[in-house]
Amino acid sequence: MTALRCNVADLLHHQAARRPVHLETDGTDFGAVGGTRLDADPLVIDVVIERVPDGVVVRGTVQGVMTADCSRCLRPITRSFTWNVNELFESHPLEGQTYQLEGEEIDLELPIRDTVLLGLPLMPLCTTDCAGVCPQCGIDRNETTCSCNNNPTDARWDALSALTFDD
Ligand SMILES: [Zn+2]
Structure with a gap:
């Protein structure tokens, strides 16, 4: 009971x-x-x-x-x-x-x-536009601009964005 x-x-x-x-x-x-x-x-x-x-x-x-x-x-x-x-x-x-x-x-x-x-959210976010941690230097980009900010996306994802899908 x-x-x-x-x-x-x-x-x-x-x-x-x-x-x-x-x-x-x-x-x-x-x-x-x-x-x-x-x-x-x-x-x-x-x-x-x-x-x-x-x-x-x-x-x-x-x-x-x-x-x-x-x-x-x-x-x-x-x-x-x-x-x-x-x-x-x-x-x-x-x-x-x-x-x-x-x-x-x-x-x-x-x-x-x-x-x-x-x-319960699987991927909780502090704010919807949270800038996250820089994957290269580890700086919290919500607080400060990191030196590698010219390329804010993780290079490891480049292969994914190059993928195309057929229906
Ligand atoms: Zn956050």
């Missing part, structure tokens, strides 16, 4: 019944994608659980704080996020699309975990 398990018996017996649910849990339990992970700040889940013909729908938001190192300049990033949750729990779930209604209970852990893993 996890902290995010909810009994929905009251909803199952009334068509179109709905109930708001507010939960908080430790963000660090939710793993990491690459170097991006959730902060120890609580992960706050605000959803409405609603009875539908096939089971219950969970709609709302999950809010938290992520930390990472910028994938270009390696500076630490701390950023809050709000992601939407909109998931169906049913007795006979479709693999990868809906979640298991277990008798009169649902476990929000799996959909929240999926939402977090999909939401």
Whole structure:
């Protein structure tokens, strides 16, 4: 039994019944994608659980704080996020699309975990136009202009830009 398990018996017996649910849990339990992970700040889940013909729908938001190192300049990033949750729990779930209604209970852990893993950026950036670290001299180009700035692109990528692709 996890902290995010909810009994929905009251909803199952009334068509179109709905109930708001507010939960908080430790963000660090939710793993990491690459170097991006959730902060120890609580992960706050605000959803409405609603009875539908096939089971219950969970709609709302999950809010938290992520930390990472910028994938270009390696500076630490701390950023809050709000992601939407909109998931169906049913007795006979479709693999990868809906979640298991277990008798009169649902476990929000799996959909929240999926939402977090999909939401965390694979290549976090401190700013969208982060200039990154010079691949030649290692200087942080956000702070200073490096002596090799005449050729800011990494020569190792030249072969890639010369490639052409047929349809
Ligand atoms: Zn950066």
